[in-house]
Amino acid sequence: MQPIATENRGRFGFGGFLLFVLAVLGIVLIVYRYATGIGSVANLNQGYPWGFWIGFDVLAGIALAGGAFVVAGLVHIFGGEKYHPLVRPAILTAFLGYLLFIFALLIDLGRPWMIWSQMINWHHESPMFEVGWCVMMYTTVLFLEFLPVVFERFKLRGLHALWKALGPWIIVAMIMFFTFVMTDSMTWVLIIGAALVLFQLMVLAGVLHTDPKVPTLLIMAGIIFSTLHQSSLGTLFLMVPHKLSAIWYSPLLPIQFFLSAVMAGLAMIIVEANWSGWFFKRKPETDLLVGMGRGLTVVMLIYLALKVVDLVVRGAAPEVLATSNVAIAFWIEIVVGLLIPLAFLMTPELARSGKGLFWAALFVVIGLIINRINVAVTGISAPAGPTYYPHWMEIAITAGVVSLGILAFVFVCRFFPIFEEHEHTAKA
Numbered sequence: 001m002q003p004i005a006t007e008n009r010g011r012f013g014f015g016g017f018l019l020f021v022l023a024v025l026g027i028v029l030i031v032y033r034y035a036t037g038i039g040s041v042a043n044l045n046q047g048y049p050w051g052f053w054i055g056f057d058v059l060a061g062i063a064l065a066g067g068a069f070v071v072a073g074l075v076h077i078f079g080g081e082k083y084h085p086l087v088r089p090a091i092l093t094a095f096l097g098y099l100l101f102i103f104a105l106l107i108d109l110g111r112p113w114m115i116w117s118q119m120i121n122w123h124h125e126s127p128m129f130e131v132g133w134c135v136m137m138y139t140t141v142l143f144l145e146f147l148p149v150v151f152e153r154f155k156l157r158g159l160h161a162l163w164k165a166l167g168p169w170i171i172v173a174m175i176m177f178f179t180f181v182m183t184d185s186m187t188w189v190l191i192i193g194a195a196l197v198l199f200q201l202m203v204l205a206g207v208l209h210t211d212p213k214v215p216t217l218l219i220m221a222g223i224i225f226s227t228l229h230q231s232s233l234g235t236l237f238l239m240v241p242h243k244l245s246a247i248w249y250s251p252l253l254p255i256q257f258f259l260s261a262v263m264a265g266l267a268m269i270i271v272e273a274n275w276s277g278w279f280f281k282r283k284p285e286t287d288l289l290v291g292m293g294r295g296l297t298v299v300m301l302i303y304l305a306l307k308v309v310d311l312v313v314r315g316a317a318p319e320v321l322a323t324s325n326v327a328i329a330f331w332i333e334i335v336v337g338l339l340i341p342l343a344f345l346m347t348p349e350l351a352r353s354g355k356g357l358f359w360a361a362l363f364v365v366i367g368l369i370i371n372r373i374n375v376a377v378t379g380i381s382a383p384a385g386p387t388y389y390p391h392w393m394e395i396a397i398t399a400g401v402v403s404l405g406i407l408a409f410v411f412v413c414r415f416f417p418i419f420e421e422h423e424h425t426a427k428a
Contacts, residue, residue: 012410019403026400029393030107038110041393047382052390055376056398057104059233060369062135063257065097066265067272068142069226072219085285085420086292088149089276090269092409092418095142098135100405107397122181127235130182134229137178141222144170145214153416164215168203171217172196175224230261237375245326245379246316252306253375259303264368266296267341270361274354276413286354293357296364297345304338329370329378337367 033041044051067090074080075087106112123129144167151160176193180186200217202208210216234257237244250256270289277284311317320327341360350356377388412418 019407022396022399022403023407024400026397026403029397029400033107033393033397038108041391041397043388043391043394045382045386045388047386048377048380048388050376050380051388052373052377052394053104053108053398055373056369057108057401058101059372059376060264061097061101061104062233063230063261063264063368063372064268064365065094065101066226066230066261067269068094068145068265069138069222070262070265071269072145072214073223083288083291086269086273086288088418088420089272089413090265091142091145092149092412093268093272095139095146096405096408096412098139098142100401102135102139104398104401107401122184124182124184127232127239131229131232131236133178133181134225134232137174138222138225138229140174141171141218141225144218145222148214149416149418168200168215168217171215171221172200175221178225226261227258231255231258233257240380243380243382244375245319245381246314247311247319247326247330248375248379250310250314250316252310256303256306256310259299259306260368260371263296263299263303263364266292266299267361267364267368270296270357271365274358274361276419277354279410280413280419282419284354286357289354289357290352293345293351293360296361297342297351300338300342300345300364304334304342307334326374326379329374333367333370333374336363336370338364341367 029041038044042051042053068087071083071086071090075083106115109115118129118132144163147163148160151157151163172193175196176189179192180189183189196217199208203210203216208216231254234253234255237249237253238251241249270292273284273289276282311320320330341363344350344356344360344363347356350360382388
């Protein structure tokens with residue numbers, strides 16, 4: 001299988017024009033936000049300091065970018081070599097997703113110019129501190145994982161060889177530094193560092209078999225940082241038991257956030273593969289996506305079972321049976337994000353077809369977005385003050401950021417070897 005550049009320029013018609021208009025409108029509104037203050041474009045208040053931007057741009061955006069650590073781990077750690085054609089599109093989606101998340105976060109922060117302060121002000125008791133550092137580390141890992149695409153595009157063989165040689169040691173240094181930041185303990189730094197150095201020396205000596213294309217430590221780092229911050233985003237909401245509805249407030253929120261991120265990552269791989277196949281007029285790797293669909297089904301069933309048991313054990317089941325706005329929002333989340341896609345995936349004819357997989361995955365993505373907005377906005381009750389509803393400019397800015405991401409994805413796929421030759425593709 002060889003990486004190939006996409007020669008087809010894609011189906012840019014009215015949809016492309018609409019994306020361009022939304023992107024321009026978003027940029028104009030962002031400039032307006034910085035010129036006049038966040039209060040002029042958002043309906044946030046003292047009771048609801050986190051709104052649509054946090055629920056969609058941050059919580060949902062990070063989860064939807066989780067495909068890279070799932071498929072990279074599957075291919076390079078667990079030996080799923082046949083899924084290799086899905087790795088680069090997943091890494092690109094995740095890399096752009098995290099860059100856009102950081103960009104969107106700067107729009108949401110009241111004082112965005114102070115975001116660097118967490119690098120020198122260490123608050124070990126804060127889950128936000130851990131999330132911030134994990135996001136910085138994982139974005140760096142995604143950058144390192146994407147570099148081979150650049151090397152191949154410009155035929156930089158020397159730099160590619162240097163990347164393979166130095167990549168593992170860069171990761172060793174990153175994880176050791178991260179350990180010190182999180183623990184403030186040189187003992188743990190030395191223990192973790194010794195284990196990582198020993199692992200890499202065994203790889204160099206040929207004692208451990210690893211993927212020759214990508215340093216194993218690079219993939220392991222991606223899995224570690226992703227797992228930590230995907231779950232810690234759920235930990236954030238354990239701090240507000242007095243504000244978050246009992247339907248969503250649970251000690252298992254970190255586990256639920258992690259499992260739903262795995263679901264969303266697998267679903268985004270399926271959605272992206274089908275969409276890019278249609279857009280670039282190339283046949284999607286349906287045989288590989290069927291395997292992804294099976295994995296998605298398993299994770300969804302585990303998540304659904306955990307959700308039901310959690311509600312029953314906590315005594316929150318009556319809450320979901322009440323005729324309240326939060327109960328209705330919960331059932332929309334469950335039906336759209338779990339029951340409908342499971343019906344698709346557990347119907348053999350649909351689970352083996354590209355369209356069936358696409359619609360199932362799309363419903364999972366929509367359900368994940370609803371879940372994150374429910375946790376961050378719908379399920380939150382403020383003790384006083386006006387109820388929060390997103391300002392149209394909040395939605396327009398988010399639409400502009402998403403449009404920029406899609407346009408960037410298309411641009412990169414046009415000029416860089418993102419897609420790989422695959423038996424399924426070659427026959428198209």
